[in-house]
Amino acid sequence: MKKLLNTWGQMSLVKRIIVGLVVGIILAITVPQQAKPIIIFGSLFVGALKAVAPILVFFLVMSAISQHRVGHQTNMKAIIVLYLLGTFVAGLVAVIVSFIFPVTLTLAMGAKEVTPPGGIIEVLKALLLNVVDNPVKALFNANYIGILSWALLLGFALKNAPDTTKTMISNFSDALTQIVRWVIDFAPLGIMGLVFDAIATNGIKAMLSYGHLLAVLIGCMVFIALVVNPIIVYVNIRQNPYPLVFKCLRESGITAFFTRSSAANIPVNMSLCESLGLDKDTYSVSIPLGATINMAGAAVTISVLTLAAVTTLGIKVDIPTAFILSLLSAVAACGASGVAGGSLLLIPLACSLFGIPNDIAMKVVGVGFIVGVLQDSCETALNSSTDALFTATAEFAKWRKEGKSIDIKNRV
Structure with missing residues (x-):
């Protein structure tokens, strides 16, 4: 048993996650x-991830800003x-793919007990109020x-604080980082439980009737992850x-796929x-x-879901x-965090661009909730892994301009 535990501990985290994934699938079936x-x-x-994330971000950002060295450049603008x-490019790709492979929907039950935002101004207002x-x-x-x-404001306010205060904040930041590692x-184990729950609760058959829609949705996201992002x-x-x-998809995308939470x-x-x-100072x-x-x-x-509604109604x-839809999708997506329900509840907003009534748009949202198990998982995996990918890209681009060596293979 001890030898087995030692072997398990020496395996990379990704390999251990894959083992948990396989065991979860086998048990669910x-x-x-x-x-x-x-x-x-x-x-x-x-x-546990959701619990530690807010306070981790708060102390990391506050510590980074308060101890920021004068003349030390970050890459926030580039990121x-x-x-x-x-x-924006993701929205544009989705529009093009929807034209090439048009999707029609069977609009049955609408989403209940959810209220979409009234317009893009309402979305941006919620974002600013946050x-x-x-x-x-x-x-x-x-x-x-x-x-x-608040972390940025406190960080700037603490720039002239005594070193002992800054050290204490830094110690809190380091302690929370260690908790995250644990x-x-x-x-x-977490992935095993999540994949078991997803398969045992929802099954796979429920998704098959929406195969074409899922193929377009997931196909677009895979294209973004494996073609568009690498080009950028x-x-x-x-x-x-x-x-x-691949490192970002492997180490960030897999966990994001199963947690279905960018915050986690x-x-x-x-x-x-x-x-x-x-x-x-940058990635915090x-x-x-x-x-x-x-x-x-x-x-x-x-x-994709907006143009599926458009195709279904023959518009x-x-x-x-x-092109305007691509821009609207990008702006609305950036404000998705300010809306309860995320991206699905912004579909009626995009549908209004084509004069589609709200009651029909909410039926499209209902379809979104049906395919949400896979759609939301893939969406979160793409969103979250790209956060790390673009942060690293901006950093490596800066190093290249400064003439520093960028040995990516050794880093990954």
Whole structure:
């Protein structure tokens, strides 16, 4: 037993997660009733990540800003540009693919007990109100826009504080980072419980009737992850992008796929950036920011389901309107964190561009909830892994301009 535990401990985290994944699938297919108690592992894992993430972000950002060295340049501008570019291109790709492979829907039951935002102004207003949210409330509700704003303000205010105060904040930040490492060590058990719950509860047959829609949704997201993002990375670092792309998908995308929560995946991305040797002053801000505005997967979901409704109703769409939809999807996706229900509840907003009534749009949202198990998992995996990918890309691009060596293969 001791030898087995030693072997298990020496395996890489990704290999251990794959083992947990396989065991969860086997148990869900063979003995779903008997193995039901293992669901608790998934709930505990996600709960622990969600619990530590807000306070981790708060102390990391506050510590990084308060101890920021004068003259030390960060890459936030470049990262934000990559976030916005990636989200827009994702919406554009989804529009093009929807034209090539049009999807029609069977609109039955609409989504109940959910209220979509009235317009893009309402979405942006909710986002801005989150910036000035009560700090205690922001931490309690995991409002990362609010957490970021307060952490930045306190960080700047503490720049002239005594070194002992800064050291204490840094110690808290280091302690929370260690707690994150402990939680992530339990990822194999957590993933096992999550995948078991997904298969045992929802099954696979429920998704088959929406195979065409899922193929377009997931196909777009895979294309973004494996074609568009690598092109963006290559343009910036002028090296083979795939080792970095695959590392981000492997170490961030897998956990995000099963937790279905960008917030829960913030600690995972922080750990990934640390392992890549990135600047802590940069990634401590860019990762939580990416969890709120870097929404390529959400842009894909909004564009595909909106154009599916358009095709179903026989509405003709010209090229300028399709381009406007891409822009609207990107802007709406960036504001998705300010709306309860995320990307699906922004579909009626996009549908209004084509004059589609709200009651029909809500039926499209209902379809979105049906396929949500796979759609939301893939969307979160793309969104979260891209946060780490673009943060690393901006850092490596900076090194390239400064003439430093970028040995990506050794780093990944």
